[in-house]
Amino acid sequence: MTGERPLVVAADETVLDEILRVAAVAGCELDRAPDLTAARGHWARAPLVVLDEETARLPPALPRRRGIVLVCKGSPGPSTWEHAFRVGVERVIALPDEETELAGAFADVVETPAEEAGLVLAVIGGRGGAGASVFASALALAADHDPGGALLVDCDPLGGGLDLLLGLEKTPGPRWPEVRLSGRISVSSLAAALPQRRHRGGSLPVLACREGEGPAAESLSAVLSAGRRSGRTVVCDLPRTLTEAAAEAVTVADLVVLVAPMEFRAIVAAKQVLRGLSDLTARVGVVACGRSRNGVSPTRTAALLGPPLLADMPAERGLAMALERAEFPAKPTGPLASAAARVLSVAHREARAASR
Known part of the structure; x- marks a missing residue:
């Protein structure tokens, strides 16, 4: 300012x-x-x-x-x-x-417009329990190291709350639906009021859902536009059944990340999710997680779905136990952090190519 x-x-x-x-x-x-x-x-x-x-x-x-x-x-x-x-x-x-x-x-x-516009990234699970919320959080933490910083936005009213996932459930600050916005807003002012997840090098603002109520489409649109204008990366955790607000995020996203476990039933479920996404955007990529029991490679898994493979994310030792203890992993290395870094790199590269 x-x-x-x-x-x-x-x-x-x-x-x-x-x-x-x-x-x-x-x-x-x-x-x-x-x-x-x-x-x-x-x-x-x-x-x-x-x-x-x-x-x-x-x-x-x-x-x-x-x-x-x-x-x-x-x-x-x-x-x-x-x-x-x-x-x-x-x-x-x-x-x-x-x-x-x-x-x-x-x-x-x-907040004067940034020299380089920020990204809008959306993450959605191929099936329930795929780990989309965990990956969205890791992606936002990775993006928060960029010069413009990041904002993690919970768009899944039935997801249990990203504040709970990140250990911020008792941290004061507004959640949806307390945040009712429209038109032009200052994302830095909003971010300063939100709960912050501290990490090495900074703190990530989190706009979470509360008691089953998610964002209104108009409010989410204002946040996404403000984030892009300020040069900040906004990461949206989406529900598998798209609400009006989630559909808005998919439409404007620079990249939609489909997190798909390498299991046959998960691939079938992910195809159903892709049908809904394909009506709104073609900017979709796959993160294949886990290991296939029948030896199918991550590349083959992505080929079965259609969109390109962005990253292969093997199971991370101790991740499930850490989440059970409400300790979101903050490891700078490991499959989760590495996959998030690869996806972020792809998003930046494609954004630069599109701006030329």
Whole structure:
């Protein structure tokens, strides 16, 4: 965030309250001035200036500058446009219909777009108990070492909660459905409020489900867009039966990872999951986990399913016992961490190729 805060000059208390509310949702702190004369000290330095109609009607008392927004109640009339032109307003925002535009302006101040867009990665199990949530968590922990960091998002309301998996069930912070968002948001402000899984080199914010309630599609879309804009990798743990929100994640994901055990029944189940995914995206890859009892190789397993093999993940010694003890493994090496690193590398490589 820039060192200076947006400046708000509003005489209408109702409009001021709405501006403050939208700024709070965007995680943006403001400087306030009762009139243009009092605003003089912040006028030139503020990254954004927000005026209401009453202020804009006054004779210009300060030099013209860029980045002035005029907020009005309802649709702007001819006089509103006249005052906006005279003051040098760049944009007129009508509340409540254009609230997302104002939130976006505040979000751009809080979190300027990253030079390189972040990734959206989705993980889904080929069958129940495939280990998709464990792999999604490992993938997010790996991605959190990247410069932009990561965010782990629980999209499976019946999955038991990623906070429980990561030992964060008693850690304070919002969960779905307490997080109700729309439009442009600041993902850094959201991440700072969430429970954090500490690891070597940092801490991973986790947005988990609570009591069988998952994200609304609109809220998840806002989080994914904000994460991508900020350069952060957002990893979504999806339910096998896609909800509206999960379908949104699949549609926008740079890569959907299907975790498939190397068992015949698991392959049959995974094919059913793939049918639902194929209606939404072609960006799917397979992580083959475990060992086949009949000698079928991971490459052959992926060939039976169709999507390319991203990684082969043999069973990890002690993993099941660690999870039973609510101790999510934090090993920097081993099959789980190695497979997550390979998948992340593929996702980065494909994203760079797509941007050329």
